[in-house]
Amino acid sequence: MKNWQKVVLPCAVLALAALGGLGLIASAPRVESITPKKTFPAVRVMEGKASDIPLWVHSQGTVAPRTESDLVPEVSGPVIWVSPAFASGGFFNRGDVLFRIDPRDYEAAVGRARADVARAEGEDEHARAELKRQQGLAKSNATSPSHLSNARRASRVAAAVLEVSRISLEQAQRDLQRTTISAPFEGRVREEHIDVGQFVSRGGPVAKLYSTDFAEIRLPIADRQLAFIDLPNFRSGAQTDEGPEVILHTTFAGREHQWIGRIVRTEGEIDPRSRMVHVVARVENPYGAPEAELEGGGTARMDERPPLAVGLFVQAEIAGPPVRGVIAVPRSALRNDSQILVVDNANRIRRRDVEIIRIDREDVLIRLPLAQGERICTSPLQVVVEGMRVEPIMAPARNES
Numbered sequence: 001m002k003n004w005q006k007v008v009l010p011c012a013v014l015a016l017a018a019l020g021g022l023g024l025i026a027s028a029p030r031v032e033s034i035t036p037k038k039t040f041p042a043v044r045v046m047e048g049k050a051s052d053i054p055l056w057v058h059s060q061g062t063v064a065p066r067t068e069s070d071l072v073p074e075v076s077g078p079v080i081w082v083s084p085a086f087a088s089g090g091f092f093n094r095g096d097v098l099f100r101i102d103p104r105d106y107e108a109a110v111g112r113a114r115a116d117v118a119r120a121e122g123e124d125e126h127a128r129a130e131l132k133r134q135q136g137l138a139k140s141n142a143t144s145p146s147h148l149s150n151a152r153r154a155s156r157v158a159a160a161v162l163e164v165s166r167i168s169l170e171q172a173q174r175d176l177q178r179t180t181i182s183a184p185f186e187g188r189v190r191e192e193h194i195d196v197g198q199f200v201s202r203g204g205p206v207a208k209l210y211s212t213d214f215a216e217i218r219l220p221i222a223d224r225q226l227a228f229i230d231l232p233n234f235r236s237g238a239q240t241d242e243g244p245e246v247i248l249h250t251t252f253a254g255r256e257h258q259w260i261g262r263i264v265r266t267e268g269e270i271d272p273r274s275r276m277v278h279v280v281a282r283v284e285n286p287y288g289a290p291e292a293e294l295e296g297g298g299t300a301r302m303d304e305r306p307p308l309a310v311g312l313f314v315q316a317e318i319a320g321p322p323v324r325g326v327i328a329v330p331r332s333a334l335r336n337d338s339q340i341l342v343v344d345n346a347n348r349i350r351r352r353d354v355e356i357i358r359i360d361r362e363d364v365l366i367r368l369p370l371a372q373g374e375r376i377c378t379s380p381l382q383v384v385v386e387g388m389r390v391e392p393i394m395a396p397a398r399n400e401s
Helices: 002-027 104-139 145-177 223-228
Strands: 042-047 051-065 068-071 077-082 097-101 180-182 187-192 207-211 214-222 245-252 255-270 276-284 291-293 299-301 313-330 339-343 349-353 355-360 363-367 375-377 391-394
Touching (some): 104 145, 214 223, 223 276, 276 313
Parallel strands (some): 042 391
Antiparallel strands (some): 068 207, 097 180, 214 276, 313 363, 339 349
């Protein structure tokens, strides 16, 4: 009996284990095989629509006055009055009196010159009457030729003395007028060196003035950039009011401000150190407040914009003629200096040679004929195989202005 149990019990355990394993296998979930989906490199693309794009040349410069001169008195004397506007930074209009020199000595000179003229007029009148009398006596042979000759000489001398006296009177009157120093143009005082009681000398500068009707900015431009702007008088160097438009902008008091001007002339030489050509932009009424149009018509002056003050550093954008039929792409899209990548209708990469019109900072203007549905790849791919499949992602629209 014990031998039978020793054989049957192990067999029963093995049979139960086998049945449990078969049950587990039968109840196990079925494994489904899945074919992996192919993935392609994602690239950014943009529409390659050709358009007319205006060209801009960038430069910078410092604002300077168009007219600047030293104020020099033409007579000497002590200063007896100074205008309140005649101070550094003061504004004045054309003809405004800036200061006065003591006129008493010059008034006395005018009085002496008038007395000299009156005496010379009397001498001249007497000499002409004597000459007339001697000529009448000569007709009747009642005077000698020497008396007639002396009368003629005395008349000519008296006329010359009268002329000199009149010129001296005019000069004295001009000197008297010069004791009042007036502004030669509308402008502003850069610096002044006089005050009441100070003696000024003829020919000695006493102040620096500059006009405020126009402001000028000297803008350096590389010679290769000249092809993108229209300078009609570049050869002659003549000044014009029909030059290209210039947009000037700068940050002042924490805000961005803008002015509009024009290129009026080019300078006569190329800078030998920088190899730059300098053009001059002009802005009218730089100290005037801007005007805004009203809804009902007319204009109103706005005081928010600061003046285009002398010494202000500004950035400049010079407008050039538009280029027709070009595409603006980021510089990263350019490969091998003359190629770009195109994604066709089947989302496959193709290389294309392009005509480069201009490279400006981060933008490149190109000419490229594209077929329907083709897009320009802007991603900087490291490895490119002709015809490789990609996953295009449309990039945001670019501002081409």
